Amino acid sequence: MSSDSPPTTESSVPVEGPPAAARPSAPQAFTYRELGERLYSDLREAGYRRIVLQLPAGLTRNFASVGEEIREATGAKVVHVTRACFGACDPPSPMEAPGAEAIVTLGHARIPNMPIHLPTYFVEMRTSEGDLERMADAVQGANLPRKLGLVASVQHLDLLPRFQEVLRTRGYETFVGEGDRRLAYPGQALGCNYTSAEDVAEKSEGVLFLGTGLFHPLGLAFAVERPVWALDPLQVGISPPLDREKMVGRRLMTIAKAMDARRWGILASSFAGQDRRGMASSLVEKARARGRSAELLLFDRLDPRDLVGRDLDAYVCTACPRIPLDDGGSYDRPMLTATEFLSAIGERPLTPYRFDTFH
Numbered sequence: 001m002s003s004d005s006p007p008t009t010e011s012s013v014p015v016e017g018p019p020a021a022a023r024p025s026a027p028q029a030f031t032y033r034e035l036g037e038r039l040y041s042d043l044r045e046a047g048y049r050r051i052v053l054q055l056p057a058g059l060t061r062n063f064a065s066v067g068e069e070i071r072e073a074t075g076a077k078v079v080h081v082t083r084a085c086f087g088a089c090d091p092p093s094p095m096e097a098p099g100a101e102a103i104v105t106l107g108h109a110r111i112p113n114m115p116i117h118l119p120t121y122f123v124e125m126r127t128s129e130g131d132l133e134r135m136a137d138a139v140q141g142a143n144l145p146r147k148l149g150l151v152a153s154v155q156h157l158d159l160l161p162r163f164q165e166v167l168r169t170r171g172y173e174t175f176v177g178e179g180d181r182r183l184a185y186p187g188q189a190l191g192c193n194y195t196s197a198e199d200v201a202e203k204s205e206g207v208l209f210l211g212t213g214l215f216h217p218l219g220l221a222f223a224v225e226r227p228v229w230a231l232d233p234l235q236v237g238i239s240p241p242l243d244r245e246k247m248v249g250r251r252l253m254t255i256a257k258a259m260d261a262r263r264w265g266i267l268a269s270s271f272a273g274q275d276r277r278g279m280a281s282s283l284v285e286k287a288r289a290r291g292r293s294a295e296l297l298l299f300d301r302l303d304p305r306d307l308v309g310r311d312l313d314a315y316v317c318t319a320c321p322r323i324p325l326d327d328g329g330s331y332d333r334p335m336l337t338a339t340e341f342l343s344a345i346g347e348r349p350l351t352p353y354r355f356d357t358f359h
């Protein structure tokens with residue numbers, strides 16, 4: 001869910017990450033071109049005999065050729081994980097991949113503070129493509145404010161420093177935030193964590209997202225109280241800000257509908273990077289302390305059909321916060337994020353609206 005479609009071209013130019021000491025020790029990260037270079041030699045050197053390969057939806061049509069390439073280059077047996085992969089947050093579990101010695105996962109950056117049970121090789125899909133002068137023309141043409149926070153999907157992070165420089169020569173002041181420990185890189189947009197934008201929101205008059213699709217602009221609009229523009233570096237199209245007020249208004253209506261709920265289902269996922277079971281248990285306690293009944297429901301990948309027929313009035317999702325925001329309509333009862341739930345039971349005010357950042 002956190003990924004945009006992979007770019008058509010890739011770059012081997014690594015983005016400078018944060019200083020090593022600033023984040024917990026992280027598994028290996030590769031750019032796509034390094035798939036055939038550094039990655040294979042590392043895998044060979046480690047002597048893995050059984051490797052699990054995980055691809056995002058946009059790359060499944062290449063699954064056989066990628067698997068074959070890794071097999072030929074390393075001599076290891078390659079096993080494919082076939083369930084949908086939404087982000088770096090749901091690596092194959094030991095039960096899904098018995099006997100595996102390493103994981104190769106394409107299309108995502110690592111989540112530095114996520115526990116990992118096997119050596120995991122994250123192959124990021126970067127591109128440095130984008131005509132920076134035309135992009136700056138688009139920014140000027142759309143009359144964006146002079147003080148801008150910049151955020152990018154991992155695919156387009158390489159553009160940030162050079163784009164900042166081009167915008168500077170045109171009189172813009174731009175800011176790139178560090179973000180918290182769930183982000184691998186400064187300026188990175190992750191669907192459940194926009195702390196790099198939040199870090200610089202106060203001194204910015206607006207946020208500019210570099211990337212494709214609406215997934216991140218939507219999340220950013222919930223997370224920062226600033227207008228969010230989206231600039232596609234490949235098409236050089238700029239989208240106007242989403243109507244945050246309307247988006248938040250819809251969420252407030254969903255919260256209002258759930259306020260009278262007596263029986264709550266508190267949902268928690270066992271995926272390594274979506275696991276907030278501790279939080280889920282504390283929400284159960286909070287609901288009960290407020291005179292409601294609450295049951296903890298565990299799952300890995302959530303399917304609306306699994307919840308049908310239960311004696312419940314509303315749900316809270318402590319897993320990926322984008323499930324209630326983007327897919328809430330697929331469920332048979334109102335589904336809230338954790339922060340929305342606290343408002344629904346009177347533990348925090350309804351406004352200002354707060355995005356359920358996954359730290």
Ligand code: SF4
Binds near residue numbers: 002089190358
């Ligand atoms: S928890 Fe975060 S990384 Fe995982 S699917 Fe949701 S938005 Fe993407």
